[in-house]
Amino acid sequence: MPGIEQNKDSQVxxxxxxxxxxxxxxxxxxxxxxxxxxxxxxxxxxxCGDGVAELRSLSWAEVRDxxxxxxxxxxxxxxxxxxxxxxxxxxxxxxxxxxxALAIFTTFPMFMAFRTALEAYFIQxxxxxxxxxxxxxxxxxxxxxxxxxxxxxAVTLVATSVAMMGMIERVFNRIWRVKAERxxxxxxxxYWALITLGPLLIGVSISLSTDFFSATSSLVGNVFGAxxxxxxxxxxxxxxxxxxxxxxxxxxxxxxxxVAGGVLAGLAFELAKRGFAVFITEFPSYSRIYGALAALPxxxxxxxxxxxxxxxxxxxxxxxxxxxxxxxxxxxxxGGAFVDALAVLKVLHGASRYGDTALVSSSxxxxxxxxxxxxxxxxxxxxQDKGWVGRVxxxxxxxxxxxxxxxxxxxxxxxxxxxxxxTLAEVYRLFVxxxxxxxxxxxxxxxxxxxxxxxxxxxxxxxxxxxAVEAGLGLSLADHFGPAVDRADVxxxxx
Numbered sequence: 001m002p003g004i005e006q007n008k009d010s011q012v013x014x015x016x017x018x019x020x021x022x023x024x025x026x027x028x029x030x031x032x033x034x035x036x037x038x039x040x041x042x043x044x045x046x047x048c049g050d051g052v053a054e055l056r057s058l059s060w061a062e063v064r065d066x067x068x069x070x071x072x073x074x075x076x077x078x079x080x081x082x083x084x085x086x087x088x089x090x091x092x093x094x095x096x097x098x099x100x101a102l103a104i105f106t107t108f109p110m111f112m113a114f115r116t117a118l119e120a121y122f123i124q125x126x127x128x129x130x131x132x133x134x135x136x137x138x139x140x141x142x143x144x145x146x147x148x149x150x151x152x153x154a155v156t157l158v159a160t161s162v163a164m165m166g167m168i169e170r171v172f173n174r175i176w177r178v179k180a181e182r183x184x185x186x187x188x189x190x191y192w193a194l195i196t197l198g199p200l201l202i203g204v205s206i207s208l209s210t211d212f213f214s215a216t217s218s219l220v221g222n223v224f225g226a227x228x229x230x231x232x233x234x235x236x237x238x239x240x241x242x243x244x245x246x247x248x249x250x251x252x253x254x255x256x257x258x259v260a261g262g263v264l265a266g267l268a269f270e271l272a273k274r275g276f277a278v279f280i281t282e283f284p285s286y287s288r289i290y291g292a293l294a295a296l297p298x299x300x301x302x303x304x305x306x307x308x309x310x311x312x313x314x315x316x317x318x319x320x321x322x323x324x325x326x327x328x329x330x331x332x333x334x335g336g337a338f339v340d341a342l343a344v345l346k347v348l349h350g351a352s353r354y355g356d357t358a359l360v361s362s363s364x365x366x367x368x369x370x371x372x373x374x375x376x377x378x379x380x381x382x383x384q385d386k387g388w389v390g391r392v393x394x395x396x397x398x399x400x401x402x403x404x405x406x407x408x409x410x411x412x413x414x415x416x417x418x419x420x421x422x423t424l425a426e427v428y429r430l431f432v433x434x435x436x437x438x439x440x441x442x443x444x445x446x447x448x449x450x451x452x453x454x455x456x457x458x459x460x461x462x463x464x465x466x467x468a469v470e471a472g473l474g475l476s477l478a479d480h481f482g483p484a485v486d487r488a489d490v491x492x493x494x495x
Contacts, residue, residue, distance in 0.1 A: 066323070073319055082171055083307040090303050093164035096157035165191035165248075172249045175311070176318045177374040182250045190247065230270070238266030241310065245317045257320040265313025272305050322372060337431040341379050342480075343369045345427070348389060348415035349481055359392055359412040380413060382430060388417040417477075424473035424480055 166187065173181060182190070242262030246253050280298065347368050352358040366376055383389045392412045 069323075070319070073315060077175055077311070077315060079308060079311045079315065083304055083311055086167065086171065086307045086311075087300060087304045089164050089167050090307070091300070093160050096160040097164070162188065162191050165194060169248050169250065171311070172245075172314055173251075175314050176249045176251050176253070177372075178250045179374070179377070180250070194247065234266050234270050237269050238262045241265040241269075241313050244310070245314055249318075253317060254321065257317045260320055261313040261315075261317030264316050265309050268309045268312065269306065272309060276302060276305070325366065325370070335432055337379065338428055340369065340371060340375065341383065341427055341431050342424070344371070344376070344379055344383075345388075345415070345477060346481055348413060349419050349477055352415045352419075358414045360414070361412050365413065379431075386417075386430060388415070388422065390414050390416045419477035419481070422477050424475050424477070425469045427477075428469055428473050 169181075169187065169191075172178075181187075238259075239262065242255075242258045245258040245261050246255060344365055347365050348358075348360055351360045362373075362376060362380075365371070366373070369376070371379070380389060380391075384391060390413065392414060
């Protein structure tokens with residue numbers, strides 16, 4: 001029949017068109033993916049080359065200062081002590097976290113394959129094999145028993161898990177020198193997403209990778225298969241550390257810094273795992289001492305090493321922006337805040353008098369002064385409290401973007417004080433004396449003769465200091481900076 005034949009021809013034509021459109025889209029997507037991978041490869045290669053060239057250009061004095069900076073940061077953060085505290089918290093919170101993960105896998109049977117892959121990865125890659133089976137068996141048993149708890153017990157488990165995540169965030173905020181923490185509602189959402197989605201995403205990635213290597217195992221030998229699995233383990237571990245460094249701190253972290261810290265932590269984790277396995281194999285005396293409980297002290301030691309590696313990677317990710325953009329060689333000295341404050345005021349004064357706009361972004365100020373994020377925030381907040389500067393937000397907070405460095409909060413600042421009346425002496429009093437009188441520490445209410453004499457001497461000293469400050473620093477900001485402002489201190493844009 002002509003109508004039926006014509007209908008069949010039209011259907012066949014639609015199928016052919018759909019088939020060719022699909023092939024075209026696949027080919028176009030493949031070419032686009034290849035182009036993106038090629039771009040990423042060239043970008044990473046160029047950045048690595050720039051980093052190596054920059055390291056080679058350092059003098060011996062700068063290399064020495066760099067090591068001193070690393071030692072100073074390690075001493076300031078007290079990583080061994082912090083890792084010990086996190087180990088203690090992990091012992092209590094590991095079972096609740098595992099219980100929540102098992103509940104998710106049990107509730108949705110479709111995820112059981114992911115759970116199997118996650119357990120296999122735990123045995124093969126997360127811990128040395130000598131103790132991983134024993135520890136996983138204990139943890140699974142404890143978690144299975146915990147699933148039968150009452151509503152109050154379930155709430156306690158969730159609270160314990162959230163408390164552990166809160167402690168981890170506080171430690172990371174301390175490493176990144178974050179002052180303002182997230183709101184508690186946002187923190188709860190982030191913690192819950194990490195606890196619930198984290199194991200699921202890890203299980204999915206491991207399951208897909210395992211299926212891929214199983215499908216291609218006939219094409220490669222055992223040696224290449226083992227090498228590929230080791231590389232996969234390092235990549236997944238590094239990706240997990242990178243994700244942790246980007247999500248947990250209450251600050252926007254440049255993905256390149258997070259990747260650097262994640263790769264360092266991933267490599268160190270793999271080396272530590274192999275070294276720990278050699279230690280267990282070559283020195284089995286611990287089993288004769290502890291007997292059936294031998295796995296417990298080894299597990300605690302491994303958790304401690306894992307946290308130490310995690311914190312070292314976090315410290316690198318937090319220190320890289322300081323090394324690249326700030327005064328990493330600088331050590332705070334008494335009176336240094338006064339000099340830094342004048343440098344900030346000079347930038348704001350230049351923008352207000354000679355710039356296209358009086359607004360200056362935080363990143364522009366940092367570029368010209370090389371002050372750290374925390375140093376600059378502290379200075380600006382003190383000057384804002386005095387009414388000298390004002391904060392203006394014109395754009396939303398920056399987000400992480402490929403190929404762009406994000407290192408400030410999106411705030412802009414403007415000079416509010418009159419530079420003709422604001423004197424250097426006022427700035428000196430604020431940043432050297434903290435805005436307090438010189439004799440503020442002397443008891444003012446006591447009638448004791450000794451306190452009265454001390455109060456009289458302090459008042460005399462305060463007058464001398466005030467006279468000296470006014471005589472030496474009586475200039476206004478406008479007179480001090482002068483009309484000839486360096487054009488390098490005048491921002492041409494807000495960023």
